[in-house]
Amino acid sequence: MYVVPPALARLVADLNRLPGIGKKTATRLALYILRRPAAEAQNLAVDLAELHAAIKLCSNCHAFSESDPCAICDDPKRDPSIVCVVEEAGDLLAIEKTAFFRGQYHILHGVLAPMEGIGPEEIKVDDLLSRVRRQRIAEVLIATSSTVPGEATAAYLANRLQELPVRVTRLACGIPMGMDIKYADELTLAKAIEFRK
Amino acid sequence: MYVVPPALARLVADLNRLPGIGKKTATRLALYILRRPAAEAQNLAVDLAELHAAIKLCSNCHAFSESDPCAICDDPKRDPSIVCVVEEAGDLLAIEKTAFFRGQYHILHGVLAPMEGIGPEEIKVDDLLSRVRRQRIAEVLIATSSTVPGEATAAYLANRLQELPVRVTRLACGIPMGMDIKYADELTLAKAIEFRK
Numbered sequence: 001m002y003v004v005p006p007a008l009a010r011l012v013a014d015l016n017r018l019p020g021i022g023k024k025t026a027t028r029l030a031l032y033i034l035r036r037p038a039a040e041a042q043n044l045a046v047d048l049a050e051l052h053a054a055i056k057l058c059s060n061c062h063a064f065s066e067s068d069p070c071a072i073c074d075d076p077k078r079d080p081s082i083v084c085v086v087e088e089a090g091d092l093l094a095i096e097k098t099a100f101f102r103g104q105y106h107i108l109h110g111v112l113a114p115m116e117g118i119g120p121e122e123i124k125v126d127d128l129l130s131r132v133r134r135q136r137i138a139e140v141l142i143a144t145s146s147t148v149p150g151e152a153t154a155a156y157l158a159n160r161l162q163e164l165p166v167r168v169t170r171l172a173c174g175i176p177m178g179m180d181i182k183y184a185d186e187l188t189l190a191k192a193i194e195f196r197k
Numbered sequence: 198m199y200v201v202p203p204a205l206a207r208l209v210a211d212l213n214r215l216p217g218i219g220k221k222t223a224t225r226l227a228l229y230i231l232r233r234p235a236a237e238a239q240n241l242a243v244d245l246a247e248l249h250a251a252i253k254l255c256s257n258c259h260a261f262s263e264s265d266p267c268a269i270c271d272d273p274k275r276d277p278s279i280v281c282v283v284e285e286a287g288d289l290l291a292i293e294k295t296a297f298f299r300g301q302y303h304i305l306h307g308v309l310a311p312m313e314g315i316g317p318e319e320i321k322v323d324d325l326l327s328r329v330r331r332q333r334i335a336e337v338l339i340a341t342s343s344t345v346p347g348e349a350t351a352a353y354l355a356n357r358l359q360e361l362p363v364r365v366t367r368l369a370c371g372i373p374m375g376m377d378i379k380y381a382d383e384l385t386l387a388k389a390i391e392f393r394k
Contacts, residue, residue: 002293005263007244007251014241019229025217030248031286032216034261035306038249044211045246047204051227052235054204064231066202089228096199109232 081138111149278335308346
């Protein structure tokens with residue numbers, strides 16, 4: 001039986017560990033990398049090797065950053081009195097793309113998932129509470145996903161923040177912009193009616 | 198405006214260069230790698246850095262291999278009198294998975310694409326002809342894709358091989374196994390009728 005060259009098999013196995021990359025895609029990517037000049041693979045290798053050393057967590061908001069505090073926390077033009085709480089770094093990127101939010105962030109690095117043993121101690125909840133206590137924060141905008149764990153985390157945070165003198169808000173739910181009403185799912189449509197304005 | 202940390206942006210750009218990996222997927226993968234332990238990124242980096250040095254082309258069949266000749270060309274149980282011609286390394290893997298073909302291979306590393314300047318000199322055609330002349334090859338099975346460039350390459354190879362004392366065969370075209378006739382495309386169905394047996 002034919003055996004894939006070990007060096008190629010190792011790379012396929014590595015790539016296969018990434019989310020959304022199955023065995024077939026991993027093989028296709030590895031063969032592509034092999035067909036391209038060695039310098040490109042070296043480039044990728046160097047950038048991978050340097051990644052964790054270059055990027056740390058901002059000690060204020062826990063965003064990935066090369067500086068501490070991060071560029072957002074350090075920006076005098078950002079409003080430190082409103083803090084947007086997100087599940088992870090990708091959510092921050094999505095919100096920054098809108099160029100609409102001018103406050104600061106707080107990255108939880110996860111959502112509550114009791115079945116998987118992820119409680120408030122496993123995500124940056126206490127840190128958010130002490131930050132609200134320590135800094136002059138007027139509003140906490142909870143921007144966790146509108147999934148079951150995202151909603152549960154939002155409810156938990158709202159409850160914990162109740163005791164503090166801070167306004168707690170949540171992202172609006174409703175019909176996505178540009179969407180035909182008849183294609184909206186029932187739950188979204190019901191929310192859009194409930195929160196009509 | 199928020200700027201992604203440079204080390205992260207570099208990795209996203211590298212991943213974005215891979216086929217089928219868009220900007221969003223590249224960002225998702227890079228953030229995943231960043232969230233995982235540094236050792237995993239180091240592992241991937243090492244395997245990438247070593248890839249091109251470890252893997253060469255077999256001088257006989259041009260398959261990617263760590264040894265020369267490759268494991269297939271060197272295997273006394275494989276029949277050297279039948280050579281299967283494929284476009285690229287991924288095709289060899291697909292055929293090997295069937296465990297049905299017991300001959301050797303010849304990897305073209307491309308298909309004829311005159312519009313893109315890829316002629317017979319750019320792929321391993323002359324090498325195939327001289328291999329057929331040099332070795333006792335009884336049959337050449339042309340297993341290029343049933344796409345327009347794949348068919349053109351097959352026709353070109355069949356024409357060039359005509360002058361040599363070798364049987365030239367082509368993969369059968371027809372209905373894929375397990376497929377309902379009514380979902381087969383017209384061209385495939387027409388071929389299946391034409392080549393009925």
